[in-house]
Amino acid sequence: MPFAETPLRDEYAAAVERVARLTLDALRDGSPAAALAEQPAATAPRPLLAAVRVLGADLFAPRLLAGAGPDGPTAALLAEARRVLPAPLAPSEEAARVLGWQDWAVGHLLARTPYGGAVPPPAALPGPEEVGWRAWSVRMAQLSGLALPGLDGPVHEGARRHVLGLARGTVRSLLRHDLTTAARLARWLAWTEAEGLPPRLELGPVLDRIRLAGDGSARTGLDLAVAGRLAAGSAGSGAAGGAEGSGGSADGGRAA
Structure with a gap:
């Protein structure tokens, strides 16, 4: 890649971290939404739009975890980002499906606002029965932005059916640092x-370990904060998100 592109990549990466930090701060402070832009969406700078495109559905995490719907200003910015920056070409069919599901989540949330319509679900990803729990858990990690209240689909049904695979993937990732x-x-x-669903792994120590030994990035911090809020909600109310079809897990036994 030409050296001239390196500063641009760094600028975009810094923008992603900044937007993730704003979203994380909003989640921690109980704000209704992250203060992503002071100007209208149509005049937002390209690095900001790129960062918004990368974070996708997570931009609405503060509101969704508070039981509210997507807010208009964030939806407008996200819709503009999708217009200006179409989804990139994927290197493989499976990567295309991952991008497709990420886009589906964004479209599903934007459909609740005046700024977009629902996106048809892409083809289902292969389950652990087809590719093994290791490869499947890697794909689920790439789709962690779908782990939010108010979203439900085949990816979520796979998570319900294979909790043990998620737990095994978590432990394996910890061991591999x-x-x-x-x-x-x-x-x-x-x-x-x-x-x-019954837990297959004690989450508290896992989250503490990642906080202490992780990279300290805002994106990882956002994943940890979302996990903490979801876990706190499950401890307080038993179930959250209102999704249907949360029957028993297809996995048996324990993660370790």
């Missing part, structure tokens, strides 16, 4: 607990 993946899978485990 891949704490970014561990945080994202722990978020799914917190989501399944909020759905009322």
Whole structure:
């Protein structure tokens, strides 16, 4: 890649971290939404739009975890980001499906606002029965942005049916010191607990370990904060999110 592109990549990466930090601060402070832009969406700078495109559904995490719907200003900014920056070309069919599900989540939430319509669900990802729990858990980590109240679909049904696979993936990531993946899978485990499913792994020590030894980035912090809020909701009310079809897990036994 030409050296001239390196500063641009760094600028975009810094923008992603900044937007993640704003979203994380809003979640911690109980704000209704992150203060993402002072100007209208149509005049937002391109790095901001790129960051918004990357974070997707997580921009609405503070509101969704508070039981509210997507807010208009954030929805407008996200809709503009999708217009200006179409989804990138995926290197493989499976990667295309991951991008498709991320886009589905954004479209599903924007459909509740005046700024977008629902996106048809893409083809289902192969389950652990087809590719093994290791490969499946990696894909679920890439889809951690779907682990939010108010979203439900085949990806979520897979999480309900294979809680043990999520727990195994979390433990494996911890052992490999891949704490970014561990945080994202722990978020799914917190989501399944909020759905009322029996835990396969004690989440408190896992989240503490990632906080102490992780990379300290705002994106990882956001995953940890979402997981903590989901876990707190499940402890307080037994089930959250209002999703249907939370029947028993197809996995048996324990993670370790």
